[in-house]
Amino acid sequence: MSCITTNSLSKSYDDIAAVDGINLDVRSGQVFGFLGPNGAGKSTTIKLLTTLIQPTGGSITILGTDAIKHPLKVRNRIGVVLQQPSYEPTLTVEKSLEKYGMMWNVDRKQRRDKVEELIESFDLQEIRKKKNEDLSIGQRRRVQVAREFMHEMELLFLDEPTSGLDPSARRKLLDFLKNKVKTGLTIFYTTHVLTEAEYLCDKIAIINKGKIIAVDSPDELKNRFGNEKTIKIHIAGIQQNLLNLLAGIQDCKIDFNSGTNITIHSNKSELVLMEVLQLLNKNNVIIEDLSAMPTNLEEIFIKAVNDSNASSA
Amino acid sequence: MHPVLRLVNRNITISLNPGFLIWQIIFPLIYIFVAGFAYTSLIDDVPFENTKLDYPTYLATGMIGFNIMNSTLISGIIIWNDRRHGMFEQIMAGPFTRTDYILSNICTIGIVGILSATIIAFVGYPIFFDSIEFSIFTIPILIFASIFGSILFGSIASIISTRLRSSEGFNVIINTVFLFFAFVSTAFYPVSGTPEPLATAFYLNPLTYLVDVIRAGIFGTFSNFIIIEMIVLIVLAIGLFSIATRLLTKLDF
Numbered sequence: 001m002s003c004i005t006t007n008s009l010s011k012s013y014d015d016i017a018a019v020d021g022i023n024l025d026v027r028s029g030q031v032f033g034f035l036g037p038n039g040a041g042k043s044t045t046i047k048l049l050t051t052l053i054q055p056t057g058g059s060i061t062i063l064g065t066d067a068i069k070h071p072l073k074v075r076n077r078i079g080v081v082l083q084q085p086s087y088e089p090t091l092t093v094e095k096s097l098e099k100y101g102m103m104w105n106v107d108r109k110q111r112r113d114k115v116e117e118l119i120e121s122f123d124l125q126e127i128r129k130k131k132n133e134d135l136s137i138g139q140r141r142r143v144q145v146a147r148e149f150m151h152e153m154e155l156l157f158l159d160e161p162t163s164g165l166d167p168s169a170r171r172k173l174l175d176f177l178k179n180k181v182k183t184g185l186t187i188f189y190t191t192h193v194l195t196e197a198e199y200l201c202d203k204i205a206i207i208n209k210g211k212i213i214a215v216d217s218p219d220e221l222k223n224r225f226g227n228e229k230t231i232k233i234h235i236a237g238i239q240q241n242l243l244n245l246l247a248g249i250q251d252c253k254i255d256f257n258s259g260t261n262i263t264i265h266s267n268k269s270e271l272v273l274m275e276v277l278q279l280l281n282k283n284n285v286i287i288e289d290l291s292a293m294p295t296n297l298e299e300i301f302i303k304a305v306n307d308s309n310a311s312s313a
Numbered sequence: 314m315h316p317v318l319r320l321v322n323r324n325i326t327i328s329l330n331p332g333f334l335i336w337q338i339i340f341p342l343i344y345i346f347v348a349g350f351a352y353t354s355l356i357d358d359v360p361f362e363n364t365k366l367d368y369p370t371y372l373a374t375g376m377i378g379f380n381i382m383n384s385t386l387i388s389g390i391i392i393w394n395d396r397r398h399g400m401f402e403q404i405m406a407g408p409f410t411r412t413d414y415i416l417s418n419i420c421t422i423g424i425v426g427i428l429s430a431t432i433i434a435f436v437g438y439p440i441f442f443d444s445i446e447f448s449i450f451t452i453p454i455l456i457f458a459s460i461f462g463s464i465l466f467g468s469i470a471s472i473i474s475t476r477l478r479s480s481e482g483f484n485v486i487i488n489t490v491f492l493f494f495a496f497v498s499t500a501f502y503p504v505s506g507t508p509e510p511l512a513t514a515f516y517l518n519p520l521t522y523l524v525d526v527i528r529a530g531i532f533g534t535f536s537n538f539i540i541i542e543m544i545v546l547i548v549l550a551i552g553l554f555s556i557a558t559r560l561l562t563k564l565d566f
Binding site: 047050051052053072075076080082084085086087088089090091095099102103104105 | 314319320322323326327330394398399400402403404405406407408409410565566
């Protein structure tokens with residue numbers, strides 16, 4: 001079932017298109033990653049989908065409801081953690097969780113239980129009595145994300161939720177989100193940390209200059225954009241004549257500066273590797289280490305954005 | 314619970330901190346008991362409508378209006394803090410409309426205004442006890458003044474908070490405007506005897522109308538002029554509230 005559907009969704013500011021006719025189809029119960037460079041239109045898209053701003057064109061359907069005509073109906077069923085920090089400076093952590101639950105009309109008993117559960121899940125025990133204004137940026141971010149789970153929702157928008165978090169808090173949050181998705185929650189997730197998206201997301205869209213340039217599962221994106229593999233070879237001792245020998249190998253790009261590290265980029269990595277190994281063997285070069293790097297999302301992201309920039313230039 | 318009431322609950326929780334309560338109670342008490350009695354040696358009687366009041370009585374009743382005005386600063390502070398700390402956007406992404414947000418602010422300042430007027434009225438009661446003239450209009454007039462005074466000054470604070478982004482700018486403007494309101498009004502001294510330009514400035518200030526109406530309610534000195542002042546209060550409150558609502562509705566993210 002579709003959770004978010006947009007058709008030709010657009011938003012312009014003074015003739016500049018921040019979001020330019022995007023079509024999205026996010027299925028229920030999945031984590032949908034939304035990636036893009038700074039200023040690509042990610043946050044504007046989130047503001048459009050969460051009904052904070054009105055589009056200049058197109059349509060948005062969230063959980064089967066027209067979000068332009070019935071924004072409040074949509075907002076009652078979603079959760080939003082925006083990119084910018086939001087907090088009540090004078091409230092303590094537990095009071096701000098409790099008050100947020102009250103704002104969402106969660107009954108008192110349920111609120112108390114939720115506060116305890118979230119304080120446990122988000123490691124907030126030590127700061128529960130601290131005021132928000134006295135917290136570090138990372139602690140405040142944890143409280144902000146935790147707070148959103150004070151109420152029930154079907155769809156959660158997370159705009160760079162891990163910014164400011166340390167690696168362990170980040171991993172804990174991602175695992176918490178994974179568990180929530182198993183209970184049926186759908187998550188629309190933006191991040192700059194591509195390893196996070198790879199770890200968490202079932203489907204990824206890449207946006208650049210307001211346009212969607214790729215949408216697929218992480219594996220399919222790798223297949224589409226990531227044919228090129230990187231092979232790293234570490235050899236024993238400096239070989240002066242090796243550069244000339246390697247230059248003869250076809251279908252690859254080799255980085256070798258007469259040192260002991262050879263880096264090979266190729267779309268036909270297996271064939272190229274065979275050739276390189278034979279050549280090294282023939283010249284009695286001893287290999288100390290060899291590694292083949294699988295294509296990661298970061299490379300795909302950079303390639304997709306570069307391709308898009310090149311085609312629009 | 315209705316969304317407006319939930320927001321009022323939240324507004325009151327975040328606003329009622331010890332600093333604000335001290336500001337709301339201690340500050341007017343110092344004026345009433347220290348300035349009020351200290352100036353008695355300089356100021357004999359103060360003429361008000363067709364009666365004469367001793368200075369502590371005059372000042373204590375003026376402090377009710379002054380405190381209503383001060384308490385409505387809360388509205389500007391809530392809006393400004395919500396914008397500064399990202400809560401405005403967060404609330405608007407939640408189960409609330411802009412109308413809910415605006416109404417909750419009005420209810421909050423109404424409640425705080427009435428409470429603050431009541432506190433000062435109770436504290437000042439022993440001072441103006443002798444001069445008080447209870448009539449069937451006394452309480453309704455005090456409630457009228459609390460509500461319309463709160464809306465009027467709350468709207469002014471809200472308008473300022475929607476126009477300014479920096480904390481320095483907000484503090485400077487709000488303090489300047491409210492300092493003018495406080496000291497160029499009949500809260501501290503009567504119009505009679507002041508130089509003509511100052512007397513005119515007094516009547517360009519809505520706090521003058523508010524304290525005149527409060528005093529008329531407490532001392533039973535109704536006149537046609539007080540009715541005109543009440544009408545001015547209503548018109549100003551509605552006009553400024555409309556502007557504040559319009560600005561809040563247009564507030565962008």
